[in-house]
Amino acid sequence: METLLYAAELVREDGAYKLVVQDVVRDTVQVTPVPESAVARLPVFLSVLSSKLGPASAGGRR
Template sequence: METATERTTVLCTAELIEENGRFTLVVRDFVRDTVQRAEVSGGAVDRLPYFLSLLRSKQRAGY
């Protein structure tokens, strides 16, 4: 019997880096071969769990 195999492809990664009290978000896009960096406020970092919960709720709603 033949079985289907799942294939995983990483399209992009995101890292949040803290250095000397400053936060930098680094997004690597492997499809477009680009890297973007943005300084992020501490308040935005504190709200990341909220932003992620919004994304999860949109997925459940079919968006």
């Protein structure tokens, strides 16, 4: 059985990006500004992370 622990969204508002992370267990939310350059590199970062964690986690939630 899966249990959702965190939920994350990358949001663009008025041309600025922010990462919104909800801690479902503790019912808290953190918001952090994210530079556009980091947003552009996000697919590469996720690919590297998946390759380091191995095939069991590569599929992830969709």
